[in-house]
Amino acid sequence: MGPILLLTLIIFLPTIGAIALLAVPKDNDEYLRIGALGVTVVTFVLTLFLLGDFNTDDPAIQPVFEVIQVDGATEPPDLKLLANYDLSEGKVMRDGQEVQVQRGITIPWIRTWNIEYKLGYDGISVPLLLLTSFISVLAMMASWSIKKMVRGYLILFLLLETGMLGVFLALDFFLFYVFWEVMLLPMYFLIGIWGGPRKEYAAIKFFLYTLLGSVLMLIAMLMFYFGSAAHSDQTSTFDLLELAVIAQNGLFDQQMQMIAFVLLFIGFAIKVPTFPFHTWLPDAHVEAPTPISMILAGVLLKMGGYGILRIAFPLCPFGAHWAAYTLVVIGAFSIIYGAFAAMAQTDFKRLVAYSSVSHMGYVIVGMAVWKLSVDTNALHHWQLGINGAMFQMIAHGVSSAGMFFIVGVIYDRVHHRDLNQFGGLSKLMPWYSGLAAGIFFAGLGLPGMCGFIGEIFVTLSAWNYSPLLAIIVAAGVILTAGYILWTIQRVFLGPEYRGPHAEEITPMNGREFTVAAVLLAFAIILGVYPPIMFDLMGGSIELLTETLQQGLENATDATSTAGLPGN
Amino acid sequence: MTSEQFLFWLFAVLTCGGAFAVVITQNVVRMAFWLIVSLGSVAGLFFLLNADFLGAAQLLIYVGGTVVLLIFGVMLTASGPYLQIKTSPAEGFLAGGIAFLFLVLIVSTVYAVDWDHKSQLMATHENGQATGIGPQPGYNPEQQGNTTRPIAFALLGMRPDKDLASNQPADLMDTGDVDDLSQAVYMGDEMELSTGYLLVFEIISVHLLVVLVGAAYLARAKRRVDASEVA
């Protein structure tokens, strides 16, 4: 399968599936669900194909096409997929000869504004793609609990998946934006129609928050679009790779980088979410149906982090470095704040939601520990931080999806989430309690499980940046242990169940068991052997840090030579 | 007064008189008769204008077909008192006045135009350069007579009269030799071929068919719908 077909299919297969579901008569709920599950499974398999195509030795964007230029020809050159090549000194070599390459799939889309259908993947996006399609399968398996308007639900779910996968594959800023928005609408309806009692409130809150972020991102996008005209050899461009090269050469001026970074960061931070922009999250999570909570926590939050790494940092290295301290402060504060807020919750799902705020704080900290230093080790620490942040995203995707699923399972039975009205579940639902404890331990950051690796690597990287903030970050481990253990005690332990609907508590069924067990298994695999992720993303992150360092130095040099006012 | 002049005036008077009679007659059947007179005279005028095929068509279709059709209509719809339905005299005068003004308008237009000059301009434009052939560059029926064949060719998409008449010797046109014509068509590069009317012809044919079907459908006998039944 050619890369163009493969990537396009990955993105749009869920859409095709959604259209196909339209053709199925409404009342065949079971067939509809199985069909939708099939679509997500096939999508997952396709992403595995992608993983198979992925060349871990090449840190830059893939797929790589060889440009076959006929001498003197005016026509656009032919592109040929480059399967076997080796890299040395940043050059792409084949059979010992350097070849001219184009990275990523580029198909003109809206020629008037130079917008392209540009797709590609590297070590940063591949793990997230896998996570997305994987969590989608599990969330779809968890969707059997949805009984209302099943067909509409499944169609929106599949559209949502298209949006998510598109965001992780798009390399054109405009295309990225489109997918970003595509994701928003199904989510709005999924919360607003299939949600809990305050679903309208939660849906509109989610929508407005995210829309605000999108608007800020749009402004930044246009800034870069028009700002690129002076530096790009052609006209204005939305091409993220070209924009990144411009930024790497320090050609965006400092003022613009600072403004754009703030805009982009707020846009992405809302999605992450970090401290001042996080209040949509608890409401959205609490009201959303279980599978949608899984998607929200498992994938949507990761887009914020991905956006920062893919767009905000590469496009404004100077701005990023300028704002790094603020970012770390925000991240550290989110960790502590989220943990404190989680501790005070009496609603099970809300607690898990706040734990997401806390855990995603590590992501921001890990990305932002960028210390400008002549010592090469500083860059290594930053790499440690970004790797930790990326791993934390994956780990949180697995563990928080699991936690929300755990909450959903018990909610389906007893129809309440009041932490003070649980207890004794370990006796009534032994497997459930065992798996839940495992997943919660993964969230707690227990070694040997996924949460640990991300948190600890981020924490380790933080001291080099700021000892004070590092200590604050490290203090998060105490609070996390506090609220998670307290939760386990209140829900699973104790002599008896104290809430209503005690008679409806039944052991997990096979489907529920499968979802939870698979998530726990992955939590353990990732925690015991994290290289499966670091091998994928390490090279790309190393390249990213070096590129950004270069971009920062160039932007700083531009100021000193041109005599522009710096800060 | 040559015969041509005579015949022209004869047919002109018959035409106009017939038409006027149609206007003033109240009885439908008589109107139809006067119409036949008028249209028949028009056919005569066509012959005078060397449009022999058109004249024949006029006689056949109009006088022989349309008017008969009209009379059928009269007979199918006529029921005693309605053979004559009068309009008020005021209306008649109003119509007459407007018609007069209209006539004045057209006549003045006819006289306002310098037709010869226009023809010359047209001819020049047509051939891309002044030919200098004279004031009558048009299709010369005296030389070429029979119009049936050229019209048939035109309807089939070829224009021997245009493509050949002005550039080729006239005798070639007279013989109407197919090989020569095809040669002319294939002479090709520097000569731009005029388009014929094949497409229009086809459309008209289909149109006619549709009209016939439609007319039959419309005119078919059908049960009158009672208001009570509908309610």
Add this chain to the structure above:
Amino acid sequence: MSSETLTIEEFQEIGKALRFLLMVAWLLPLAGFAVEIFAGYWGHRRSKMASFLAVGCIFIGFACSLGALIHWGTLTRWGHKTVAESQHHEGKSEGEGQTGILDAGKLPVEFVALADKPTAHKDADNDDHHTTSGGGHKDAHHEGEHHDDHHGPGTPAFSGGFYLLGSFGDIEIGLDYYIDSLTLIMFTMVTLIATCIHIFAIGYMSDELVEDYVDHHAHTSDGKHVHRPGRFYRFFAFMSLFCFSMLGLVLAGNIFQVFVFWELVGICSYLLIGFYTERKSASTAANKAFIMNRVGDFGFLIGLMVIVTYLGTFRFADHEVNGAAQPGLFTMIRGADGHIDLDQTVDVETGNDVNVVLLKGVDGETLTNANGKNRTIPYWLLIVAGLGVFGGCVGKSAQFPLQTWLPDAMEGPTPVSALVHSATMVAAGVYLAGRFFPMFTTEVLLTIAYIGCITLFVAATIAVVATDIKRVLAYSTISQLGYMMLAIGIGGWGAGLFHLVTHAFFKSLMFLASGSVIIGCHHEQEMPRMGGLWRKMPITAFTMLVGVIAISGLAIPGISIFGEKIAFSGYHSKDEIVATALAFMQMNEQHFLLFLVPLITAGITAFYMFRLWFYTFAGEPRDAELHSHVHETPWVMTTPLIILAVFAAGCAIGGTHGPLWLGLLNSEPIGLATGLTGQLSGIATPSHDAVHAVHSTAGMYALIVAATGAFVAYLLYGAGVIDPGDIKQQFVSLHTFLVEKWRFDELYDAMFVRPVHIVASWCVGVDRYVFDGLIHRTARTTIDVSRWDRKFDEGIIDGLVNLVGNAVFSAGRSLRVVQTGSLRQYIMFIAVGVLVLFVLLFAVFPS
């Protein structure tokens, strides 16, 4: 120097064998855990298979560990053989490096070839093991006469890697191993004790072998006892998991890995303390244990951060990164001779002079940065790192101020208390302090000493008044751990770890004995209800007495058999600690408390231990009803008691000439034998000679104090000469204060727990009222604005549009009359229209 040497190849062979044996011992319990947890659930509730599997795993582990210890001992002549210097002076040729890597590649797990250096200051060779200078490196002229057979640098440690968790530039984080004599002794000790305890637990936990277990300590809301299925299998699964974690901790080759297993033993402890999940007190105690440990781990984490930031590696031993030899932590800080190289530099930000430590490379050179500057770590940050890691030890070993979780942890089943909360996990803090010793500056060591000193005293005083048999032992454990910490803090590295091992044996023995008592008394733990039990359960009573004597440090002075003192293990180890403390006090007189407090506490220890024994076993039964049902426990429980009693009595045989002591000393950090001197603090630790000089004096002091304590206990509880009730009356306020455990729980509750909850509720309030309030206000404002907008729209814009619409409409109405419907009139209109158009045309364009 030593005449006996090992070739590199021999050394490698030993390393591979040790690595294999210890890996088996380490991983078998994990496999056991996996099988037990799944098979146990599906298996029969009354099946003992889980316990047999667990015992089997840990016993094979013990066999492997013992085999490894013997293998190492015989091949290195108990650590006396050094590794031959390589004849390749330029040793690091490509070929050799490749061979090492290739050999490594054949191993079943990914194996990172590490640079090998027989001694830190000599030339390097490549193989898959690394020898660190940390182990047994002593200068010959400081050898005391009591170990004159121990010359020169001993056998270095074996180290290597299993696999990398991640590598980022030069920073590599992975799972490694580090095997020296300390590792081997710990392995053997842990697996031996664990085996005994596992066997004991088969008996102790046998009441779980039912379909319907009635928990008499847990009540439902209607006052009934909780019924639940028996969880025999789960207990053994957790125990196996714990053994795996504990052995991993001991085997760990880098401080990060220690942290990993540190947390894992913590969670196992959590699971085992909270084994009776239905009991609120159990789950709360479990939470408390884990969270207090996390507080310590917070410090640990800070230590890790400092280390990775300034030293860039976690590995203890020298190793290889990207093909280049890299020094391990110990080499970097201590170099080859155990001295910290100080330098002064100007701080970039403040402009002040700061003391920094120069980092040393594998060949003893000073490390430099890419830009040529010396690589350094600020001295105060080295202190922070040390204190941070020690913070972890404080949490794990229940040292002051994090000691309160351990007594509560007695909620777990007694075998758990024996294994986890006395012998192994809590001792891990001491183990780590010992393992990490080269990284501690003298300031840190002094802190450790004082923390240990406070702990041992506080815990001992509480133990005096405790009445729950297990809690007495728990406080005793804390106190003894304090002794070990104190020993390490004052430079008695060997003494501390010596006591760790002996304590593990006698304390696990006592816990098991108390477990036996509890079973015999049908789950009665209060000593006031016991008494006179020795007649009914003699084996338990006498094995317990062995433990009591051992911990009290009693011995028969002046008499020796075959040159050995008649003394149990505790005498030797405590003796060594007191001796070190005395020597330390002589060198640093301002710190006299570090000698006096442990000395006095030795007496208190003897007192409360004998109090326990007399209270429980001697005298007349205080509860006839209970007494009538008491019975001796079955052989499956008494056999482990006897085995452990033998070890408790004899493991330290020979004292400072015995194999245990010498084996441990083989791993002693360099420089300690001659004493360390803090360059900035001026604090000095005593050398071996200094300790030896005061050994007999200190031993006499300790013995007198202990005997006094024991005698007082006999007077009070054994002979009944003095009524303890009277004394209680005399010191009622002090008694209450001690019973309330110095009120630490209340203090922490007020200082930390409640403030955390208050802050938490503030956070929620901020979210709800500030952020959401802001959003809601914005939303309301928006709605207001849209209302005005609506009015504007409806009034003005719509008004205008409607106006136009109305005008058009009325125009249409008036023009309607033209639409007559009459065909003829339409034709007329057309005609008139044409006329008008033409007229207009002519009027406009008159031609």
Add this chain to the structure above:
Amino acid sequence: MFSDIQLTNYLLVGAFLFVCGVVCMTTKRNGIGILMGVELVLNGANINFIAFSRYTPLGLDGQIFSLFVIVLAAAEAAVALAIALNFYNNHLSIDVDRGDELQG
């Protein structure tokens, strides 16, 4: 005036015929009468076409056009007759003044 027959003469005849047709359409209340008026108008136009064909370079095109007009007129007559019959069926009269349903 009686001299040579010019284009103008034919045009005048056509004009008269046309005007007669218009008058016929406006004054006749009988549907058939109106149809006749239409025929007159068409014939007036046809005369003009043929005259132009004869006297100007329009050539054969004029004739072909009028041929189409004749054909269309026939078609129109057929349809118109059908309409008239329908009208008669619906109103029992051929008086077009009765058919004023479209009055606004």
